[in-house]
Amino acid sequence: MTQPTHLASPAPLFQTAVVAGVGLIGGSMALGLRQRLLAKKVIGYDANIDVLREAEALGVVDEIRTTAGEWLREADLVVLAAPMRSLDGLARDLAPYLNPAALVTDVGSVKGGIAGVMEELGVRQFVAGHPMAGSERGGVTHARAALLENAVWVLTPTDQTPLTSLSKMRSLVEHLGAAPIVMPPEAHDALVATISHLPYLASLALTHMVARDERLSLLAAGGFRDLTRVASGDPRMSRDMVVENKAALREALSRFRRQLERLEADLDDPEELLLSAQEGKRTRDSLPVVKRSLLPPKHDLVVAMPDQPNQIGAVTQLLGAAGVNIKDIEVLAIREEGGALRLGLESAEEVARAAELLRGAGFEVRGRG
Known part of the structure; x- marks a missing residue:
């Protein structure tokens, strides 16, 4: 078994990443960068020091900052993860200090x-993006790297977007375990108006009907709760999201009204209503099921894999010989200089023991117990 004492860690995609806005999505991206060994250092930037301290305590980021400054010039990746209405202001605050060569992206739900x-700010290496992931439970406390796994991540370049920056962003998304797709900004906004923003308004309308008649709340069971789930999201962030996309949303609402009117007319034509119901069932049943690890194994250890022979074997043999039971194993990322390996273990104690063994053998590890 090969157990070298001095291993060169695989080169990260980025030396220093800055996540500006450490909430649910920003925090999940920061965790993905750290746990998958994609950035050597992750800095959290936020105006709220309490949020930053929580992020640091949870191991979401390595360092924290509350004000923009020259320190930003060391970053070769900057992620703008503020709420929609704060995004422009955040960009203006950071732009004077950005390294011109840094890859810059955002995670906003409206791209127009x-x-x-x-x-306008002279940030040339910018690639707009939108990871199609989320949860009703917001904030860094609920951030999970697994939230982004298998998610569709829309990238919306313009004619001014450098192809090299788009290529880097695609690679980052793939290394985070998500699936990048590319489309124009206006196409993205029209699509999310229908599949995201319209359902939010529909949920509000239905919940308002229940709120105004307490008898309805007595009968609102699982089906109603599932249908109105998105109404449980952060009200201010949801408001900002739909207002920023109001032009596309008004068009979607107009089409939705026409569909409701057609279904209302079908109440007098049971056969036509049956055809509509059958079409609805076919469409709903054909939607792909995106399997995300929203509740990932709690006891994970990520091991850097240098580009040397038999390194996976060295890890598994070392732990096996010590009686550490590996319940799950996954290759997270492969780069020219190496990659990373995720090990699912039995307990937090097993994570600590395995980490000690592997560090003793010269491996770089990061655990989540």
Whole structure:
């Protein structure tokens, strides 16, 4: 068994990453960067020092900052993860200090205007993005790297987007375990108006009906709760999301009204209503099931894999010989200089023991117990 004492860790995609806005999505991205060994250092930037301290305590980020400054010039990746209405202001605060060579992206749910703002600010290496992931439970406390796994991640380049920056962003998304797709900003906004923003308004309308008649709340069971789940999201962030996309959303609402009117007319034509119901069932049943590890194994250990022969074997043999039971194993990322290996273990104690063994053998490890 090969157990070298001095291993060169695989080179990260980025030396220093800055996540500006350490909430649910920003925190999940920061965790993904750290746990998958994609950045040597992750800095959290936020105006709220309490949020930053929590993020640091949870191991989401390595360092914290509350004000922009020259320290930003060391970053070769900057992620803008503020709420929609704060995004432009955040960009303007950071832009004077950014390294011109840094890859810059955002995670906003509306893409129509941000690229123009970044161009105005002279940020050339910008690629607008939107990971299609989330939860009703917001904040860094609920951030999980697994939230982004298998998620569709829309990238919306413009004519001014450098192809090299788009390529880097695609690679980052893939290394985070998500699936990048590329489309124009206006196409993205029209699509999310229908599949995200319209359902939010529909949920509000239904919950308002229940709120105004307490008898309805007595009968609102599982089906109603499932249908109105998105109404449980952060009200201010949800408000900002739909207002920023109001032009596309108004068009989607117009089409939705026409569909409701057609279904209302079908109440007098049972056969036509049956056809509509059958079409609805076919469409709903054909939607892909995206399997995300929203409740990932709690006892994970990530091991850096240098580009040397038999390193996976060395890890498994070392732990096996010590009686450490590996319940799950996953190759997270492969790069020219190496990759990373995720090990699912029995307990937090097993994570600590395995980490000690592997560090003693010269491996770089990060645990989540």
